Amino acid sequence: MLTRRSFLAALAAATTAALAGSPPIALAAPPTVEIIALPHWPVRNALKPVRSYLAALHGRVRIIELDAESPKGERRLSALGLKGHIPILLVINGNYQFKRADGSPVTLKDFPAKTVDPTGVNGTWTVDDFKALVDARLGKPGQ
Numbered sequence: 001m002l003t004r005r006s007f008l009a010a011l012a013a014a015t016t017a018a019l020a021g022s023p024p025i026a027l028a029a030p031p032t033v034e035i036i037a038l039p040h041w042p043v044r045n046a047l048k049p050v051r052s053y054l055a056a057l058h059g060r061v062r063i064i065e066l067d068a069e070s071p072k073g074e075r076r077l078s079a080l081g082l083k084g085h086i087p088i089l090l091v092i093n094g095n096y097q098f099k100r101a102d103g104s105p106v107t108l109k110d111f112p113a114k115t116v117d118p119t120g121v122n123g124t125w126t127v128d129d130f131k132a133l134v135d136a137r138l139g140k141p142g143q
Contacts, residue, residue: 030060030062031134032063032064032091032092032093033054033061033062033064033091033092034063034064034090034091034092035050035088036065036066036068036077036086036089036090037068037087038067038068039067039069043087043088043111046088046112049127050127050130053130053131054134061134061138068086068087077089086110087110088108088110088111089109090108091108092134096108096109105124106129106133107124107125108129108130109123110122110123112125113125113126
């Protein structure tokens with residue numbers, strides 16, 4: 001006859017044995033987006049749609065903002081292998097270079113393409129590229 005104590009011990013042993021072969025349950029960390037940018041008005045203006053999009057995600061993305069001219073910003077750019085005058089750099093989970101769904105490369109550096117930029121430092125990325133990359137990391141359908 002099984003006692004309550006031996007039944008609970010057998011149940012605990014069976015549960016432990018069943019879970020031992022299972023992969024650990026891990027909660028996915030939210031994506032991290034770093035905005036490393038100059039604090040000047042054309043940059044702030046170009047980043048408005050990016051910041052609006054991130055704000056609409058209501059905390060589902062961890063956001064780090066760095067002034068590219070500050071010592072901390074310069075160290076971060078250097079750690080990413082970059083130097084020189086970089087008005088905007090968007091880093092998602094430690095990367096700023098990606099491939100679009102069609103396989104073409106996209107680099108989230110400098111002003112967005114086709115932006116009215118007084119310095120003419122336009123990159124090849126668009127705000128839609130940035131949104132698609134973040135959405136993919138959030139696991140949104142269709143991404």
